Structures are given as C-alpha cells and as structure tokens.
Amino acid sequence: MDHEPVAITVTSGKGGVGKTTTVASVGIGLAQLGRKVCLLDTDIGLRKLDLMLGLENRIVYDLIDVIEGVCKLRQSLVRHKEFPNLALLPAAQTRYKEEVTPTQVKQVVDELKKEFEFILIDSPAGIEGGFRNAIAAADRAILVVNPEIPSVRDSDRVIGLLEAADLREIDLVVNRVQPGMVKAGDMLSVERIQNHLAVNLLGIVPEDRRIIRSSNTGEPVIMDPKSLAGRAFSNISRRINGESVPFMELEDNGLINRLKRLFPIA
Amino acid sequence: MNTNMINLFGRDKERRTADTANDRLSLVLSYQRTEIDEKKLKHFRARLIELCDEFGYDVVGQVEIRPQTGRDRTTVIFASIPIRRRDSVRESL
Numbered sequence: 300m301d302h303e304p305v306a307i308t309v310t311s312g313k314g315g316v317g318k319t320t321t322v323a324s325v326g327i328g329l330a331q332l333g334r335k336v337c338l339l340d341t342d343i344g345l346r347k348l349d350l351m352l353g354l355e356n357r358i359v360y361d362l363i364d365v366i367e368g369v370c371k372l373r374q375s376l377v378r379h380k381e382f383p384n385l386a387l388l389p390a391a392q393t394r395y396k397e398e399v400t401p402t403q404v405k406q407v408v409d410e411l412k413k414e415f416e417f418i419l420i421d422s423p424a425g426i427e428g429g430f431r432n433a434i435a436a437a438d439r440a441i442l443v444v445n446p447e448i449p450s451v452r453d454s455d456r457v458i459g460l461l462e463a464a465d466l467r468e469i470d471l472v473v474n475r476v477q478p479g480m481v482k483a484g485d486m487l488s489v490e491r492i493q494n495h496l497a498v499n500l501l502g503i504v505p506e507d508r509r510i511i512r513s514s515n516t517g518e519p520v521i522m523d524p525k526s527l528a529g530r531a532f533s534n535i536s537r538r539i540n541g542e543s544v545p546f547m548e549l550e551d552n553g554l555i556n557r558l559k560r561l562f563p564i565a
Numbered sequence: 566m567n568t569n570m571i572n573l574f575g576r577d578k579e580r581r582t583a584d585t586a587n588d589r590l591s592l593v594l595s596y597q598r599t600e601i602d603e604k605k606l607k608h609f610r611a612r613l614i615e616l617c618d619e620f621g622y623d624v625v626g627q628v629e630i631r632p633q634t635g636r637d638r639t640t641v642i643f644a645s646i647p648i649r650r651r652d653s654v655r656e657s658l
Contacts, residue, residue, distance in 0.1 A: 448586050455598070484582070
C-alpha cells in the first residue's frame with residue numbers, strides 16, 4: 300500500500316439520488332486504477348449494491364454475520380470476477396439497521412483497512428441509525444445531490460450532521476444533471492448548488508439513460524464506453540485517486556440542439 | 566396580433582423556474598440552518614421592539630425579519646424596523 304487506507308462514506312439524506320450507482324461505479328473506477336477497494340453496504344434490510352455489481356448470486360455471508368462472529372471477515376467478502384482487487388461486503392437483507400451499532404461498523408472498517416486502500420461505504424437514505432452507522436468509521440464523505448430543491452435541502456442537513464460528527468472532509472457529486480434544462484433555466488445549475496452547500500465539488504454526472512441498462516445487467520455504468528455518466532464517474536475515481544482532472548464539458552446533444560447549432564435561427 | 570396566435574408558435578416565454586427554485590432554496594436553507602421557526606421569529610421581533618424602546622426609539626410600523634443564506638453556509642438576518650426618535654414623535658405632537 301503506497302498510501303494510508305481511507306474510508307469514504309457516500310451519503311445524501313434523500314433516497315434515490317444515485318448513491319449506490321456512485322459507489323458501484325467509483326469502486327470499479329478505483330479498481331481499474333489498480334487500487335485495492337472494498338465496497339461496504341450498510342443499507343441493512345434494503346441492500347442494492349450487490350445487484351448493481353452483478354454479485355447477488357455469490358453472497359454467502361454478510362455484515363451482520365461478521366459482527367455476530369458467524370463467519371470471518373475474509374469469508375464474507377465477495378470478490379469481483381473481472382477486478383479481483385475489488386471486493387464487496389454485503390449488507391444483510393433480512394435484518395434491521397438497529398441490529399448494528401456505529402462502534403461495530405467501525406471495528407469492521409478498521410479490519411478492512413488492513414487489506415484495502417479504499418473502503419467505500421454505501422449509506423442508507425435518511426439520517427437515522429443507518430446513517431450514523433455509515434459515518435462512524437468514515438474519514439471522508441461524498442455527498443450525492445440531484446439538482447432539485449428537496450435533494451439540496453436534505454444534503455444541507457446532512458452536511459450539518461457530518462460536521463457535528465467532526466467529519467469535515469466533504470466532497471460533492473452533482474448527479475443527474477440535464478445541461479439542456481440548466482441552459483433553459485429550468486434546472487438548478489451546479490454553480491448555484493455549490494454556492495448553497497459550500498463544499499468542494501468532486502464531480503458532475505449527467506443524466507444518462509444508459510444507467511438503467513447498467514443496472515439491468517449488473518455492470519456499473521463506468522464499464523459502458525458509450526456512457527457519458529460512465530466517463531464522469533471515471534473522472535471522479537481519478538480525482539479521488541489524487542489526479543487533477545478537469546470537469547467535462549456537458550452539452551445537450553439532442554437533435555433539436557444540434558439543429559439549433561447548425562441553424563442558429565431555428 | 567392576437568396573443569393566442571403567438572402562443573401557437575410557442576413564442577411566449579415561460580418564467581425560468583430555476584430562479585424560483587434558487588430563491589426558495591435560499592429561504593428554506595436559512596430557516597433550516599438557524600432552526601428558526603415562526604415562534605422564534607415572533608419572540609425575536611418582540612425583543613427588537615424592546616431594544617428600540619430602550620435606545621429611545623418608537624417602532625412606527627411593521628417589523629420584518631428575514632433570514633437569508635450568506636457565504637460559507639452562514640445565515641444573514643435582515644431586520645427592517647421602521648422607527649422614529651421618541652423626542653421627534655413628541656415634537657410632532
């Protein structure tokens with residue numbers, strides 16, 4: 300390991316903004332860069348990360364099994380076939396978040412740090428017990444936000460809670476951006492969101508229908524060479540890995556806009 | 566020309582909703598960050614009137630308190646207090 304292991308929680312407050320999609324793609328992205336990565340699903344009772352990674356049929360043990368001593372940590376890890384340096388520690392699907400404490404999650408993450416360089420923690424939606432479990436062991440946080448008022452308001456609340464928990468290294472990923480709508484003045488711009496939340500911008504991910512395809516197949520969108528969102532996640536992974544990567548130019552390439560560029564009066 | 570004819574060509578511009586969203590967000594975030602509610606604002610307003618009185622001013626209109634998001638997640642509270650110096654009130658009488 301050429302740098303200190305780091306645990307990063309990916310959180311949002313509001314559900315459905317793309318936390319799990321982010322964890323899956325960034326996890327693959329860091330593994331592609333040669334890093335040893337473990338993805339920890341803390342959404343007990345509602346796990347999704349296994350599905351996003353196409354690993355749902357290979358789960359034998361889960362996080363609660365490790366905590367209760369039913370199995371060893373090593374036995375619970377599901378290795379990715381294409382990227383053996385990437386592992387998943389799944390959440391239990393038939394248990395409850397209240398059955399795990401923040402201290403127990405921290406102990407597991409401390410163990411994982413002995414083998415992995417990056418531990419990405421997929422946080423459940425909400426700010427209750429599951430959220431506290433997900434932030435207990437984190438060194439950094441990535442906040443995933445959509446360009447809509449409810450998502451930004453929830454994110455602002457989460458920033459307050461993260462700071463109260465002394466987690467001050469917080470990065471922002473603005474997901475599901477529609478450049479055409481921003482240009483037309485019907486979607487909050489990334490700049491406005493960043494001004495409101497006042498945290499470091501880590502990435503901008505455009506809305507991309509290919510994400511649905513990726514969740515259908517269990518291959519994170521970063522593995523799809525045709526996907527613009529995939530490219531954005533690849534850039535985010537490189538930034539987390541310490542590279543300086545410029546932000547992508549997001550242009551609306553719909554037919555109407557292409558015509559408008561060809562015929563400016565249209 | 567009839568307005569409906571213009572609408573047929575989709576030329577009438579609708580309001581840019583992102584501006585509305587931005588204003589609404591600014592307000593809700595300022596309330597959320599400072600945990601201000603209507604009860605607290607009412608109490609705050611009453612104290613400001615007391616303070617004005619203490620400094621020799623009469624409040625002669627509606628006191629308005631408006632929290633707004635500032636830089637770096639701070640909140641700026643704008644208070645609009647129409648006052649008149651107590652002596653000048655007496656003089657005008």
